Amino acid sequence: MLYKIKPRRLLKTILDKQPCTFHRYLTGLNLWKEELSSEIKHKIENYWRDKIIVDKFNENDTCKDKYYVLSMFPYPSGSLHMGHVRVYTISDTVARYQRMNGKNVIHPIGWDAFGLPAENAAIERQIAPEVWTKQNIAHMKKQLKELGCSFDWDREIATCDPEYYKWTQDLFLKLYDAGLVYQKEALVNWDPVDQTVLADEQVDENGCSWRSGAVVEKKLLRQWFVKTTKFAKDLLEGLDDSVLNDWRDIIKLQRHWIGECDGVHFDFKFTSGNETLSLWTDKPAYIEHVKFVAISYKHILARKLTKSTVGTVKLDIELQNPFNDERIPLYATDEINFLPGTDTYVGIPDVLEEATAFAKKHNIRYSNVPICINEEQQAQVICNKAQQLNIGGYWTSAKLRDWLISRQRYWGTPIPIIHCPNCGARPVPKKDLPVELPKLSKLSEKGSSHLSDIEKFVNTTCPDCGGAARRETDTMDTFVDSSWYYLRYLDPRNEDEMFDKGKVKGLTPVDLYIGGKEHAVLHLYYARFVSHFLHSLGLVPEREPFKRLLVQGMVMGRSYRVKGTGEYVPESRVKVLDLKRNKAVTQDTGQPIVIAWEKMSKSKHNGVDPQDMFKTYGTDTTRLLILADVSPTSHRNWNSNTFPGILTWQKRLWLTIRDFLKHRNALPQMIPEDQFRSHDDYMFDSRNYYVKGASFNYLISQQLSVAVSKQQGLTNSIRGAPPAVFAHSRQFERALAVQIILLAPMAPYFASELWSGFISAPNRLDSSGEIQWDKSVLEQKWPETDMDYNLDLVFQVNGSEKGVVKIQRKQMEALAKEEAVALAFKQKEIVDILSKRNVLDVTYTLRPGCEGIVNILTEKPQPKAKVQQVEEN
Incomplete structure (x- = not known):
């Protein structure tokens, strides 16, 4: 027989000689005889929460490639919503995946903490915005940790901290010194409720404020502007920069915003x-x-x-x-x-x-x-x-217009300008930064610019002549705060400058930027402008700040609105007659209801509280639910009908480890060699097929929902194996290891528990070093397809697939472009096409471990001549 099984006694002797003192983070709860319930999931998460070791970014590591994954930092509203859960689960999954691929990962977090919502909430509650904001930050930070996000909290920043906005003011002065800041009278959009200026984009099609809903008035005010138009052509041309990857329709949005620079x-x-x-x-x-x-x-x-x-x-x-x-x-x-x-x-x-x-x-x-x-x-x-x-x-x-940055509110970065009756507007000397907001116990309810009411803040001396002068009482648009925060993350405790340009040189641009499409125009435009400006000063190495974008869709909830009045009512007040046809009425009055999928919000009674999800299903299950079924870039209709698939999958994984332990301990009788060989080969193919697919979805397509489906497919393959294969097949062991490793970035706690069971089983068969038995699942190397596994070499014409050949990985990765192209030109369908068209260009793309693609760019085919039909007399 090709597969000789060692006697039980010999196996026991070998295992006895192996070190059995596992690290504390390798030993799990060992509850495999229990059914997987929500209670068990909570026990798993509570057990592993403090045991999972996350490698922080090491500035001194020159061997590993850096990978900077950045998620748009949240506004501290008080509690996470499902949109937060989605973006930060995606972000954390990518960060963990890149660490397992040997990257030195930067994964920071902070708070976009200034702005109107906090100020209005503080006025309503009669407390200081600073108190309100810090309370919210503390609560949301706790929730993010509960979500299992592996952020580098040592890099945490908040835009409302003087240590941060000192450098926002420094950025303003850099712009001022460069002649890019000016003040002039302008006819502006004035919100009479929020008592502040609104940008054109913050006014809806009905002329109402996006925030308060009030009808916007036109008002003549002297305002501060940043001359972004000076960089318009650079910003337009920057959209063709080869560093940009997967910007897709965001490039169109940016082009449209800037316009033709003619x-x-x-x-x-x-x-x-x-x-x-x-x-x-x-x-x-x-x-x-x-x-x-x-x-x-x-x-x-x-x-x-x-x-x-x-x-x-x-x-x-x-x-x-x-x-x-x-x-x-x-x-x-x-x-x-x-x-x-x-x-x-x-x-x-x-x-x-x-x-x-x-x-x-x-x-x-x-x-x-x-x-x-x-x-x-x-x-x-x-x-x-x-x-x-x-x-x-x-x-x-x-x-295109210059950037109006003046806001007539208290809770924002003070503009560092002093107005002198003799010298005019003078910049605050850099040594006097930050110009700090005065401390307040509470805000008045009148909603005016409170800085102008505080004499201790307003009254000062001119930095040039020393005479009596007044401080600028406008604060900056919060887009200024968020235009450069990704740079401060790289040097968050620097007291002497915005950041050390030497540090930034090796760490930018951001490799992957994750956030909502609603910020893909203004925020992205302003961040790009600031990066281009800082590049012109020699402070950053690249003009463009972000290499790759992942613009995630919104999480939508089913809303119920009374037809005619437009009133939103909670689901508890609705009687659904036919959900497929969207037919429903109110429970009490029988009024017809309009059912729709809309962005979750409290006012629409269609939100889902993440805390309820954590409590009911557990953190990892919630993460898997938010990732599954729908591509990250698509809107996610939150529907409990999709839950059973994930819940069942987790139970099947749990049962698989239970069965693996059972069969590795009992060592069931072998099956005939030909059957064993067939199952073993199938495990080899399954492992490679799903490693190839999941890796492609993690890294290249970023379709994490498809990566979930691929993993579920691997589970089906594994579960179909007979007990003897569980017990005696090295390829089964490799496939099961891969199953848990592929899951780990998405569900780190659950995967850690599965791994603890996997490595505790006796009768280990892999001694190649591929499976690192003495390390946790998140310390494993990301699996690769085997060198003798056949991959697809795809042949395309103008991006359309016209043929495929199978080539072993080791051969494909040694294949020169000329050889790959020669194979393409032997395909009959391609030969037929090229006989009628001229070839303009040929490209060859190798995606190691996944596939190779030859794409032949040709002239567009000539349209067929229309045949004129002649009626017979």
């Missing part, structure tokens, strides 16, 4: 003062020939300088052309077709047809403009001159 902004001064008007034109080469400027009646100047709203009015104010000092008249008009999103127009008669017609109608003198032989070159000359004069000259889109 024009240039110039700042023209008013002849009567130092104020400027920002003008955009797609004809920068001809800017010296401007003869008038028009503004729409929506423009702030039109509202201030004229009562007219129709026709054309010449305003009693002029601009000065910085390129030739000519005085330029300014008109308010509705006769110009302003570009979408714009309210200014640069009139260059004889170049622009509409400008010519306007000039003739309103008797504006102009002369013929010589045609530029090289308009592009002349435009660059003009832009260079504008940049030297610090009046713009940077390519941007017509619709």
